[in-house]
Amino acid sequence: MRTRVTDMLGIEFPIFAFSHCRDVVAAVSRAGGMGVLGALYFSPEELETELKWIDDHVDGRPYGVDVVMPASYAGADLDVDSPEDLVQRLQGMIPEGHRRFVEDLLAGHGVPPLSGDGDAGKVLLGWTDATARPQVEVALRHPIALLANALGPPPADVVEAAHAKGVKVAALASTPRHATKQVEVGVDIVVAQGTEAGGHTGEISTMVLVPQVVDAVDVPVLAAGGIGDGRQMAAGLALGAEGVWTGSIWLAVEEADTPVLARERILRATSRDTVRSRSWTGKPARLLRNEWTDAWESSESPGTLPMPLQFMLVSEALRRIGRSDAAELATFPAGQIIGAVKRVRATRDVMFDLVEQYVEAKERLDRITGA
Amino acid sequence: MRTRVTDMLGIEFPIFAFSHCRDVVAAVSRAGGMGVLGALYFSPEELETELKWIDDHVDGRPYGVDVVMPASYAGADLDVDSPEDLVQRLQGMIPEGHRRFVEDLLAGHGVPPLSGDGDAGKVLLGWTDATARPQVEVALRHPIALLANALGPPPADVVEAAHAKGVKVAALASTPRHATKQVEVGVDIVVAQGTEAGGHTGEISTMVLVPQVVDAVDVPVLAAGGIGDGRQMAAGLALGAEGVWTGSIWLAVEEADTPVLARERILRATSRDTVRSRSWTGKPARLLRNEWTDAWESSESPGTLPMPLQFMLVSEALRRIGRSDAAELATFPAGQIIGAVKRVRATRDVMFDLVEQYVEAKERLDRITGA
CATH class of the missing domain: 3.20.20.70 (Aldolase class I)
Structure with a gap:
């Protein structure tokens, strides 16, 4: 070709x-x-x-x-010394009500806290x-x-x-x-x-x-x-x-190296099981639709934050979910074509x-x- | 071929x-x-x-x-004598708050009432x-x-x-x-x-x-x-x-025989100017996105009614809009491809x-x- x-x-x-x-x-x-x-x-x-x-x-x-x-x-115009400085300044821009919404959501699904391996560098990603x-x-x-x-x-x-x-x-x-x-x-x-x-x-x-x-x-x-x-x-x-x-x-x-649970979810999904959502990064992204994406659309949702604040807000929560049994909250980016992936x-x-x-x-x- | x-x-x-x-x-x-x-x-x-x-x-x-x-x-299981009987029974299922929302929306855009040519038969359509x-x-x-x-x-x-x-x-x-x-x-x-x-x-x-x-x-x-x-x-x-x-x-x-204003709107539209909305019939339909579709998504919206109640609720309003100067409310079914229709x-x-x-x-x- x-x-x-x-x-x-x-x-x-x-x-x-x-x-x-x-x-x-x-x-x-x-x-x-x-x-x-x-x-x-x-x-x-x-x-x-x-x-x-x-x-x-x-x-x-x-x-x-x-x-x-x-x-x-958000924060593109901040005058910062280092990525670490940027992270600290951005953390201060996340409202307390949003942190509470995430904590309540996880508590409602019995997701335990991490055992102290937080990694501040990773909350900003690239x-x-x-x-x-x-x-x-x-x-x-x-x-x-x-x-x-x-x-x-x-x-x-x-x-x-x-x-x-x-x-x-x-x-x-x-x-x-x-x-x-x-x-x-x-x-x-x-x-x-x-x-x-x-x-x-x-x-x-x-x-x-x-x-x-x-x-x-x-x-x-x-x-x-x-x-x-x-x-x-x-x-x-x-x-x-x-x-x-x-x-x-x-x-x-x-x-x-997709986690086993996520792979099984993909093989089971139809093309209707994805949704465009701001709940991952603050910009619209198509994700696997589940109780996580639904929660951010619900009447209790405080709304999502602009990039990169939303991911900073949810990154630890997503890691906690990944290590828990709350598969119903584990979302990830996926296109409609996953409905055609059967094996x-x-x-x-x-x-x-x-x-x-x-x-x-x-x-x-x-x-x-x-x- | x-x-x-x-x-x-x-x-x-x-x-x-x-x-x-x-x-x-x-x-x-x-x-x-x-x-x-x-x-x-x-x-x-x-x-x-x-x-x-x-x-x-x-x-x-x-x-x-x-x-x-x-x-x-809605009403598929009603035992009715005639289409007219069905219309009357269905009209009774439309909440007063919904009628008020539509009236307020039209009043807010200065849309006058019709001059007495209501056509009950047409509110149900096919x-x-x-x-x-x-x-x-x-x-x-x-x-x-x-x-x-x-x-x-x-x-x-x-x-x-x-x-x-x-x-x-x-x-x-x-x-x-x-x-x-x-x-x-x-x-x-x-x-x-x-x-x-x-x-x-x-x-x-x-x-x-x-x-x-x-x-x-x-x-x-x-x-x-x-x-x-x-x-x-x-x-x-x-x-x-x-x-x-x-x-x-x-x-x-x-x-x-598309009305002149609608035709002009189509020629001007991009492929981002449509939205899937229940505001026309109660089932999701892709329409020209404008102040009508936005209003039904707003926090004041009472939500849409099931088919065929939604169109019964809005049909007269849509006709009133069509005869008024409130082009910002005049929506109609249109696909994303209208962004490619330029003449x-x-x-x-x-x-x-x-x-x-x-x-x-x-x-x-x-x-x-x-x-």
Whole structure:
């Protein structure tokens, strides 16, 4: 298969796989696609370890790293000395009533406190300029082929630094206007992400959004949101995209380190079991719908806080839930396509099927058209 | 182009166009597609007039009629003598606080009362078994090729009556489970309708839903929701559909009798200007987002009533708004694809472009695949 994207990045198939798991990233790249490691949960030191592992296991194939540098967030204008200083200042902005709501919710489900292993550094994650930049620095010391950014156009100097190393830059867009702004700062590939996608997402569906983004920019576009099999890959390319960006389908592959309970929940879920919610980070993200997301929509909810305050508010709670028996509160980012994920498979087999089904879908169009 | 659907119905292109306007229906069918008249707003007598007009203007090409027989609605179990009796019984079920909320909303926007031309028969529309059946009887007296039903599987005897006349039956589904139930009652074509569609709609996007429905049933499937140009048509067919069902793109064609203000609003809208709301009928429907839909989501809102009570509550208000200057309250069913409708065009030209762009999209896939 050949598009501007396969030429640009030297890959065999225009299939991009976002995953927080290095094993999945390396397996996708080895199978001819482009694995992209989500750096969000890693400190700079941890990220260094992960990327070193990928370098050793990717057989020289290209791979990418995804960071989150939101264009806007609470505290972006604070004059701070360090990430630790920023965390302290931001903690002071969280209302007591919100902390009480979270505590009451957990108490109502019998979730015990942690046994004293709080990690203040992790409550902010890579959701600010101050925390994401060190991740970018680590990433650019490795032979990555692609640096992707969610939540808006990356800062112009980050784009420049990537280009200076020969690294291409991608950014996620959920409106044609986002896409135009991203190309203005030098982004090489726009990921047009429909509302059905997991994680941070907009309102417009993939079917409607992709052609609008393709018409708005000159750079290649990837279709994201709802891409799970080769028919959806063919659909994405028919819409004008030059590749597809996938995420949720890798949550339940053999190589993924997804917790067992979460994996079982994915295999059982239908496509109606997700919801766009601000309850994770303060910006709308599609999550598994459950009693956690419902609670934040209920009449008792104090409302969510802006990014990054909401995650600072809930990060410890989410860790406590993860270690408890309260599976009914354990949510995570997931797209509507999880309804099509029915068994655990090897990453290589999922890649193979994507390509084979794509070819079948194209041959079907040939027959319909009488070509 | 050839699919099971073009063979079944004797049409040249597997393009279905839902419209409340007879001129659009006839123009689509004459151009080789399948126009489908939405019967909802018509009394049996009015529907007779519309279908007679189509018979005279469709040059013998096949066309269809769409009715609404919801599987469930308030009052479905009432033992009534007549539609008029049903209306009276249902009126008694509308709380006074809801009537006051609507009156206050209109007063706040300076909307005057009607000048005494209330039409009790129209407050119920074709949203019940009692009101839709006479529409079906009228439709089956005309040479229609297709009877479509929204909001659930049609009653088995209606399917039988249609089949006895050689008329095929289609039904809209927003989950694979809906689709299976429809096929069980004898439906010939399932319209898999994604959340981005205008009017009554579910939560799952077209990209995710269509393959799931295709895998769930043996009958041909049409892709609906977000279909506006030939790229989206190619995408729908790549997903496994054997045709596409369109709606919102016909609101602003030359032949449509859409009010001038609504047409201008459509041409100006982006794909973010719609919202799924119960404020029109009591069941979730995608509407133009404005101060009307916002008001029903506000903290002052008493909440919406179940179908058909909500429309009974708001129908006069919507007519009053339509005749007033309060354009900020005038909503109507519209899908996300209205963001791609930028000028008024002839129905025939839209049909021609759909087919031409479809062929271009397929040729693009040929080049990508190296075929």
